[in-house]
Amino acid sequence: MVRRSPITNMFAGSPVRPLQGHISKVHECVKKLEPFFTAVLAKDYEQVAILEREIHRLEVEADDLKHELRLHLPNSLFMPMPRERILDIVTHQDQIANKVKEVTGVVNARKIQIPDEIAELMMQFVLVNISASRQAKKIVNELDELIEVGFRGREVSTVEEMIDDLDNIEYEADKTGQQINNALFSIEKSLDPIEVMFLYRTIQGVGDVADIAQRVGARLELLLAR
Numbered sequence: 001m002v003r004r005s006p007i008t009n010m011f012a013g014s015p016v017r018p019l020q021g022h023i024s025k026v027h028e029c030v031k032k033l034e035p036f037f038t039a040v041l042a043k044d045y046e047q048v049a050i051l052e053r054e055i056h057r058l059e060v061e062a063d064d065l066k067h068e069l070r071l072h073l074p075n076s077l078f079m080p081m082p083r084e085r086i087l088d089i090v091t092h093q094d095q096i097a098n099k100v101k102e103v104t105g106v107v108n109a110r111k112i113q114i115p116d117e118i119a120e121l122m123m124q125f126v127l128v129n130i131s132a133s134r135q136a137k138k139i140v141n142e143l144d145e146l147i148e149v150g151f152r153g154r155e156v157s158t159v160e161e162m163i164d165d166l167d168n169i170e171y172e173a174d175k176t177g178q179q180i181n182n183a184l185f186s187i188e189k190s191l192d193p194i195e196v197m198f199l200y201r202t203i204q205g206v207g208d209v210a211d212i213a214q215r216v217g218a219r220l221e222l223l224l225a226r
Helices: 006-013 017-031 033-041 045-072 083-110 116-140 143-148 154-190 193-224
Strands: none
Touching: 017 033, 017 045, 017 083, 017 116, 017 143, 033 045, 033 083, 033 116, 045 083, 083 116, 083 193, 116 154, 116 193, 143 154, 143 193, 154 193
């Protein structure tokens, strides 16, 4: 009896199942942003370092899933969705985990401190970006249903509404990010210039999570227009 690898079994059931497995791992990584920044605000840099290592591990696991997907994805005309589209979506999903690893790595390495004046806004910002990742995961998990109904009917309307919700979450993330930037600008003269530069970079990096999640939704929206 020939034993198939887990990734082969996934493809045997559905060409999108590995994509869903990948976004689940990516979202595990993104969820760590909440305890990570909680530890940063508490100046608990021992916990910050522990969480940064956990995030790095999850990002590596997501990367492995991405490589497995690329390696085993069938090149078939009979797939229910274009091979290039699956590869495009997994690339954007992977960028989310990459961004989380990048941001948390810099914060941990530099022991960045979040000023009290922007601490509350920063946590709001982190949470809304996590929500964007969660929404992208929900949308990707609807692909099986979409394939089953041939990208037609009520399921398409449901997914379109979910994509609209993702757009709204990303808009809220942008607004909150701008509020943080404005608040930081008002106090930046009292801070070390180098630290200010890295604070702006951190804010931008966290905000990129929602931006990239929205791009995942946009790629899926193209499938609905087939």
